[in-house]
Amino acid sequence: MIPALPFPLKPYGPDGAWAYEDGVLTGRAGARQDRFVPPGGDSLDPASDAPRLLGTAPAGDFQLSARVRVGFAAAFDAGVLYLHTGEREWAKLCLELSPDRPTVCTVVTRGHSDDVNSSVVDGDAHWLRLSRTGSAFAFHASADGERWTFVRVFALGTPEEAAHASVGFLAQSPTGEGCEVAFDRIAFRPRGIADMRDGG
Numbered sequence: 001m002i003p004a005l006p007f008p009l010k011p012y013g014p015d016g017a018w019a020y021e022d023g024v025l026t027g028r029a030g031a032r033q034d035r036f037v038p039p040g041g042d043s044l045d046p047a048s049d050a051p052r053l054l055g056t057a058p059a060g061d062f063q064l065s066a067r068v069r070v071g072f073a074a075a076f077d078a079g080v081l082y083l084h085t086g087e088r089e090w091a092k093l094c095l096e097l098s099p100d101r102p103t104v105c106t107v108v109t110r111g112h113s114d115d116v117n118s119s120v121v122d123g124d125a126h127w128l129r130l131s132r133t134g135s136a137f138a139f140h141a142s143a144d145g146e147r148w149t150f151v152r153v154f155a156l157g158t159p160e161e162a163a164h165a166s167v168g169f170l171a172q173s174p175t176g177e178g179c180e181v182a183f184d185r186i187a188f189r190p191r192g193i194a195d196m197r198d199g200g
Contacts, residue, residue, distance in 0.1 A: 004186045005064075007055040009168055016051025016171055025066075025183040027051055027171045034076070034174035035090070037113045052082055054168035057132065061192030064167050065129040066183040067145060068095045072124055074176025075099035079183065081130045082170040083137060085157030092170065093139040093151065095126045102126070104141045106152050118151045127185070130167060133192030135159040145185060153196045 001009050002020055011018055013035070016027040033050040057064070068079040078096035092107040104118040104126065118141065127142035136155055140148040156162060173179035 002186055005055065005188050006058055006190075009053045009055045012052040012054055013049040014051050016053065018051070018053050018169075023184055023186075025053070025169060025186065027053065027169065027181050029077075029171035029173040029179045029181070031177045032174060033178075034172045035092070035170065036107060036115075036174070037088075037109055037111070039112045039114065050170055050172040052084075052168060052170045054082065054084060054166040057165055057167050058190065059163065060190060061131070061133050063129055063131040063187075063189040063191065063193065065127060065145070065185070065187050065189075066169075067125055067127050067185040069125040069182045069184075070095055070097070070102070071180035072097040072102065073179060074173060076172070076174040077176055077179035078105070078172050079179075079181035080170035080172065081128045081139075082168055083130055083156065084166040085161040085164075089157050089161070091137065091139075091154070091156055093128050093130055093141075094172075095121070095128065104128075104151060106139055108152075108154055108156065110156070116152070119149070131193050131196070132162070132165065133196055135162040136196060137162070137165075138193060138196040150197050 078094040139151040171181040
């Protein structure tokens, strides 16, 4: 579907009206759609879901990056690079209105979700990068796609699950009436990062 990606993508969750044209992937979250398990909750609400477009990454280390643009309209609207290793284990690297300023945020779910704000950014677009080196994952962000800032490094799932992770894109609008997202400059590199805490 996307020439830059060496694997096919498949939609999951609610209809995201995903489309790819002229190098730009677009999608839309509907009203109050999110994928998040509150830390104090007992289980994942089946209604707690958001449009995702995912594929299984090739074996080995990789970097997936894109410039994300979000049509912010309500608190926590976001465009997301998404990682999935199991039914109750996934992670999100978000450009999110959190709650009134665009912010790079991360969520890692291991049965329940955490929620961490990283940095406030200017405007409605920013670069995001998800990478795997060995069985570890890292999130980075960038204002220009050249100089990257470390956001988070973590493990998710067993080493075998990490080796078969699905990756891709998500749109969310937890409190609003819907949110348009766009991803361009999508790139996939079949190599990891020598120092996952570095911005290289």
